[in-house]
Each structure stands twice: as structure tokens, then as C-alpha cells.
Amino acid sequence: MPFVERLFAVVRQAGNPVVVGIDPRPEELPAGFLDQFPGDPPGVAEALRRFGCEVLDVVAGLVPAVKFQCAFYEAYGPPGVAAMHATAAAARQKGLIVILDGKRNDIGSTAEAYARGYLGKVPIGPAYAPSWHADALTVNPYLGSDGVLPFVKVAAREEKGVFVLVRTSNASAGEFQDLMAQGQPLYRHVADRLRQWAAPHANAAGYSLVGAVVGATYPGQLAELRQALPGILFLVPGYGTQGASARDVAAAFDAHGHGALINSSRGLTFAYERPAFRARFADRWQSAIDQAVRDMIEDLAANTNAGRLRLGS
């Protein structure tokens, strides 16, 4: 099934657009968790894998998708990458949509190697076989079409998705992204190109496998980009720990409550660190994560029109 149809079906089934971001910082794992593993890179990697799989056990059935932040796994070298690979495979087995947040970028056949590796198939022996099994990958657009279209080509062939950074959620995002050129900021130029990249791959409902990363921490620009990019899926970071509220992300959805995935990472997976959760759940950290995810689902239902998804529409 094509990526957009698969994603919409899973969102409809879950009844919410929440993406749980899995960014396993070793220093924020539950108290005592790391101590169960050997103090070497394979041991830390195994801790990351075990933690990620425990998070999956909590959130599968609650949310439609998870997003893995590659940095925290790659930091531990090959065993770390193996831990991400195994956790991503477990997520897919649980029916979750798997987004790899690698912000990859390169040109021509190099971009295609990333795309084939993460989203498609690579030559192995006489045949082609999948390597990573991800559903979607984040991509950085600085290199222009040469750096993005190879990802789109592979995603289209393999029924996968691509999310292109347009307006990021960080404080210095505007240094380059807001520079005014020919009457509009750089991020709008990126958005214009993104429409071109996405258009050939739009489905009957107008949605394309080429999506956009648009931070929730700049709600005005989020609303502006929703208008400028009808039919573009938004992957929206910034809710929760980064400071954006449900009202801030409301503009990411279309009139039907569709078209956006709202990510929260630390605010969900490290909820047990917050005093209110610690007071209520003590060392039952899985329960703290479960509650934080349910709170986020409720918050979005109450304050955005994605709440309609809960009615099965």
C-alpha cells in the first residue's frame, strides 16, 4: 500500500496524529536502567535497544507512528546502529509507522544510496533486498533538487515517504531560513520547490509521499505554510519540551483534521523525570510514559480539529 494510504489508515485506526520520538539519551534513562548492562559500547547499545522496545510496548496501539533520532544510536558506533535497526524492526512488527530522523542529504548517486538503504533495496548477491525497512526518512534540502529527488524517486518506487526540512523548530532556524530573497524568505523557496517535488506523487485526495518538517515553535509560519502547501503532510516537532502547545500546532491540520503528524520526544519518553509524574508513578516509568502519551492525545483532541479523528471520520 502506498505510504500516504498506509499512514492515513494507521492514524485513523489510532484516532490521533501523535508521533513518539525515540531519542535515547543514556543520561536520561530511568534510574538504574543502564546499570543492568555491561559498561561497554555493546552494553550501552543493548540498553538503548531494550529501552526503545519497552517504549514500543507502551505506545503501540496508542499512537500511529514512532520517530527514531539517528544521532543517539550512531553515537555508539556499529552496536548503536544495530540497536536502532533492531528497535525499528520491532516497531514495524507492531504495526507502527517508522520514521528515521536522519536529516540525510547528498547528491546524485550518493543520495540514492541513502534512499535505497533506508527506504528501498540494495544490491545483495544477484538480487536486491531491503536493508533498513523504514517507512520514511527526514531529508535536508540545502543541496537543492539533486539532493532531494533521488530520495523521492526511491520512496515512490518503494511506497515509502520523505519529509523535507522546511522550517525547523530551533531558536536559530531563522538565520538562513528567514533570509528574504525575491520577496519571500528562504523557507518559502524551499516550500515552492517541495510542491514541485511532491506534485507528481499526489494521491486522489491530493496528498503526496513528499512531506515537510515544519516546527511548531513558530505557529505563524506553520499556519502560513499550511496555506501554501495544501496536500503536503507535515511532520511537526516542537510540541512539549520545546515549548509549543496544542493550540500552536492546530494550524498544521487541514479542514478535515488530516495532514499532520505531531511529534514529541523527551516530553513523552522521559516523562518520568518530571516532578508531577515522579510523584504519581515513582519508578513505574512505563506508566509515566503511557500517561504522558494519553495526555498529549487528549490535549490535541481538545485543542485541534484532529480531535475529529477520534470519531473515526
Add this chain to the structure above:
Amino acid sequence: MPFVERLFAVVRQAGNPVVVGIDPRPEELPAGFLDQFPGDPPGVAEALRRFGCEVLDVVAGLVPAVKFQCAFYEAYGPPGVAAMHATAAAARQKGLIVILDGKRNDIGSTAEAYARGYLGKVPIGPAYAPSWHADALTVNPYLGSDGVLPFVKVAAREEKGVFVLVRTSNASAGEFQDLMAQGQPLYRHVADRLRQWAAPHANAAGYSLVGAVVGATYPGQLAELRQALPGILFLVPGYGTQGASARDVAAAFDAHGHGALINSSRGLTFAYERPAFRARFADRWQSAIDQAVRDMIEDLAANTNAGRLRLGS
């Protein structure tokens, strides 16, 4: 020893500024090479490792540095990444400077996780230990200072280097990088920020651990950026297969023949595919690579002022 001093010493010793780019495309390995390995991901990964190490045996002692293109390893999942890790370690043992071409980018503590992983140390047990041992990493600047300074901070602490994409070598590089904002193209805005990021880390000779990636395929812009960025190391892709000549890259060097590394990837490591080399070396593919590297060194010596390096200055 700080990165810049280490790099300059190795360049002086080699007498040339050549970086051998190791981009192991399985379909371009020497005839019969892949057949020696099992037709599964670990088998292909082992072929990539073995090929990379054979390339190192040829080029160590000839050139100062190698650059690994992460995409071709990551495409094979955890075993591919393990192959890159092992080949990079072998390169360092041979005294080569190791540049990882990952074009990484993210914000805040996530960027720091990449930086600590690839350039620095990560928490393992009660201590911090290195994971990747690379000397330098390429970084994409689209996210602004938040996305670059964590890499710079870790590199400064660990005596490593960072190369920030400024003007890339691909055909569509200009789509965003050439957009005119406030009277200058985007890539000049990136260059201006890069000077700020680099300045606190300049050594006595004025060179900083924060370098720039500037493609050789746009020689006019390369010359312009050399003027605009005194004291910034340039990592210059585009020589050879991508079309740039030694005369095109001449402007990358400062008045002393310093300050630039010239990369060639396919043109060197897959030299045996070119008819002239095939005719001369047949299946002695290592000899073809050796000759291609020597040809490039001679070409740069004859057509750029980096030739002075050969005199030991």
C-alpha cells in the same frame, strides 16, 4: 595535537593536498571482487571493508587524508556501518587523516550527540570513551548556529575538525545557495556565519578547525570564497569525475599553497574502470588506483601553487 596542526603536518609530509574519497559502490568494485564474499548483507559489508582496506594499502604514504562517504556503508545497515568503522580505524592506524562525509545536521543536544559520537567521547559506564575516532565530519548548515556550534564545541575540545557545506558541487546547488538576499547569495551568508563560528578557534597562522566544503565545479565562486574566507580550510570536492580540473581548484589555495584539501573519489578508487587504465593495468586494479593518485598529485603540483608543498616548504 590540534586538528589544524595535525592536518598541516600530514599534508607537509605527504607533499600534496589530495583526499582520497572512499565511496564503495558495490556495482563498481573490481570484476569478481564481490564474488569472493557471501551474498548477504554481512558478506557485502565485508567486501566493502576489504576493498576499503586495500585502497588504504595503496594510498597510505601517498596522500594525507581519506574521506569516507557514509551513505554507501549505511545502505547495508549495521554490518555496513561496522565496515566503515573498521576501515576508518585502519586508516587512522596508517597515519591518515579521516574525514567522515556524513553531512550531519540537527539541533542542540542532538547535534551534540552526533558530534560526541563521531568526533569526541560518549558516556560509557562511569566514564567517557571515544566511539568513532574520526578526525573531521562534514556538517550541513541549514539549521543555523544551533545546528553547527555543537559540532564546533566538541571538535574544539577534542582537537578535531568540522567542514561546513557552503557551496556544493552539484548541478542544482544554486537553487537555494545562489538565492540573493540582502545583496548577496545565500552561500555568502553561510560563509559570513562560518567566519564567526571559526574565528574563536583560529591558530597562530590564522587557520581554524572550522572549515568549509566548497565545490570545484564552480571555480569563480571558489575564488570568491577563498578571498572572503581567509584562514578557512577548504574541503574541495568536484575534481575529476565531476568535471573540475586542477586549474579549477587552483584558487582554493592561499598564497603559500596551503588551506585546501582536494578530494577525488570515483576518479581514483574506480580508476580501473577507465579504458586507458584498463588497457595498461588489466586486472591489477590496485596499480590503477596507485597511478591515478600519482597522476592527480602531479596534476595539482603542475597547475596549482600547492606544488610548492613538494619542496617541503
